[in-house]
Amino acid sequence: xxxxxxxxxxxxxxxxxxxxxxxxxxxxxxxxxxxxxxxxxxxxxxxxxxxxxxxxxxxxxxxxxxxxxxxx
Amino acid sequence: xxxxxxxxxxxxxxxxxxxxxxxxxxxxxxxxxxxxxxxxxxxxxxxxxxxxxxxxxxxxxxxxxxxxxxxxxxxxxxxxxxxxxxxxxxxxxxxxxxxxxxxxxxxxxxxxxxxxxxxxxxxxxxxxxxxxxxxxxxxxxxxxxxxxxxxxxxxxxxxxxxxxxxxxxxxxxxxxxxxxxxxxxxxxxxxxxxxxxxxxxxxxxxxxxxxxxxxxxxxxxxxxxxxxxxxxxxxxxxxxxxxxxxxxxxxxxxxxxxxxxxxxxxxxxxxxxxxxxxxxxxxxxxxxxxxxxxxxxxxxxxxxxxxxxxxxxxxxxxxxxxxxxxxxxxxxxxxxxxxxxxxxxxxxxxxxxxxxxxxxxxxxxxxxxxx
Numbered sequence: 001x002x003x004x005x006x007x008x009x010x011x012x013x014x015x016x017x018x019x020x021x022x023x024x025x026x027x028x029x030x031x032x033x034x035x036x037x038x039x040x041x042x043x044x045x046x047x048x049x050x051x052x053x054x055x056x057x058x059x060x061x062x063x064x065x066x067x068x069x070x071x072x
Numbered sequence: 073x074x075x076x077x078x079x080x081x082x083x084x085x086x087x088x089x090x091x092x093x094x095x096x097x098x099x100x101x102x103x104x105x106x107x108x109x110x111x112x113x114x115x116x117x118x119x120x121x122x123x124x125x126x127x128x129x130x131x132x133x134x135x136x137x138x139x140x141x142x143x144x145x146x147x148x149x150x151x152x153x154x155x156x157x158x159x160x161x162x163x164x165x166x167x168x169x170x171x172x173x174x175x176x177x178x179x180x181x182x183x184x185x186x187x188x189x190x191x192x193x194x195x196x197x198x199x200x201x202x203x204x205x206x207x208x209x210x211x212x213x214x215x216x217x218x219x220x221x222x223x224x225x226x227x228x229x230x231x232x233x234x235x236x237x238x239x240x241x242x243x244x245x246x247x248x249x250x251x252x253x254x255x256x257x258x259x260x261x262x263x264x265x266x267x268x269x270x271x272x273x274x275x276x277x278x279x280x281x282x283x284x285x286x287x288x289x290x291x292x293x294x295x296x297x298x299x300x301x302x303x304x305x306x307x308x309x310x311x312x313x314x315x316x317x318x319x320x321x322x323x324x325x326x327x328x329x330x331x332x333x334x335x336x337x338x339x340x341x342x343x344x345x346x347x348x349x350x351x352x353x354x355x356x357x358x359x360x361x362x363x364x365x366x367x368x369x370x371x372x373x374x375x376x377x378x379x380x381x382x383x384x385x386x387x388x389x390x391x392x393x394x395x396x397x398x399x400x401x402x403x404x405x406x407x408x409x410x411x412x413x414x415x416x417x418x419x420x421x422x423x424x425x426x427x428x429x430x431x432x433x434x435x436x437x438x439x440x441x442x443x
Binding site for chain 1: 076077078080081086089090092093096163190191192193194213216217219220223268271272297301304320322323324325330332333336
């Protein structure tokens with residue numbers, strides 16, 4: 001039931017959005033993420049966007065892991 | 073160069089280095105940990121991680137929503153599907169799950185109207201299109217899926233869609249973990265916590281794990297780097313004796329979760345005891361519709377009463393869901409129970425551990441352990 005990969009919001013109309021996937025644009029409900037903007041990346045589960053992804057935090061996690069393996 | 077920052081989470085080069093670091097940290101000390109979520113189970117198996125991280129052993133937990141649905145609840149919805157004028161709408165994985173009253177797919181083959189929907193709102197739409205039918209959404213899922221069902225319930229009531237109702241079989245992860253760990257955490261040294269459930273309820277909802285069970289726990293995403301990064305955090309915490317909840321999926325999970333989704337759950341549902349395959353009845357681990365939403369409560373509308381549980385003879389899904397055995401230890405695994413002809417839900421669901429092991433883990437060693 002999960003799209004484990006993040007998808008990007010292409011269009012928004014009221015509480016409905018269309019996200020870009022490999023299979024074309026897919027309609028999702030945006031009620032649970034009122035802060036969402038076109039261009040944001042979201043996590044989608046069973047037709048609902050559950051969360052807007054934070055790019056800054058993504059960078060920070062990658063940086064942390066790169067540092068952890070620096071000694072190798 | 074990845075086109076967006078999120079693609080970097082599947083970078084194989086960094087993955088290999090994280091794996092090397094994890095192995096260095098584990099050394100030759102055997103350690104048992106659990107991945108709670110079914111989507112993690114599949115991600116771990118597909119990436120072939122289980123054999124690469126030994127002697128760290130990862131066991132699957134009760135995190136596949138279809139699998140933990142009890143036989144008695146399934147049998148009741150199969151009977152409901154056979155009722156005149158009723159259309160049952162449910163998620164795809166539910167169709168082929170065998171119950172003591174047969175499966176929904178068998179009921180459909182015998183003439184019942186059973187529809188697969190991708191979201192709860194599709195179920196509502198179906199009811200609006202087919203006013204002559206009673207459309208019943210069989211709503212399974214954890215905290216990730218329940219907000220969508222809550223929204224469908226609210227819209228149905230607001231719009232007066234009187235032929236729509238739902239059987240809420242939703243389940244909550246923290247009470248299940250409490251029940252799983254209460255008899256003693258046994259040899260478990262750490263828990264990999266579900267990423268998507270945590271986007272809704274927040275990492276804070278799991279703080280009882282360190283407080284009550286002194287168990288390190290890490291919220292993780294679903295890419296190989298996420299899982300390896302979280303395991304590194306868990307092994308470090310386990311070895312240093314630092315039980316805490318570590319949020320290793322910060323791009324998606326906030327400590328407080330998604331307040332809008334939580335408010336919606338609170339408005340529409342209330343916690344109630346629920347029956348789990350493997351765990352039995354767990355207090356406050358299910359969600360039932362509040363009085364204000366009784367108009368869409370299929371349990372009331374159709375007078376659904378719980379039936380007796382009669383799981384398939386020989387099926388050990390219940391023990392698999394508790395991490396007591398791994399799938400190849402069940403005598404039916406690959407031997408009368410396969411994804412093509414499943415005997416139990418853990419082999420049916422794409423998130424089930426038996427299916428994940430059947431697809432990805434049938435190396436010599438695991439199959440050799442069949443008992």
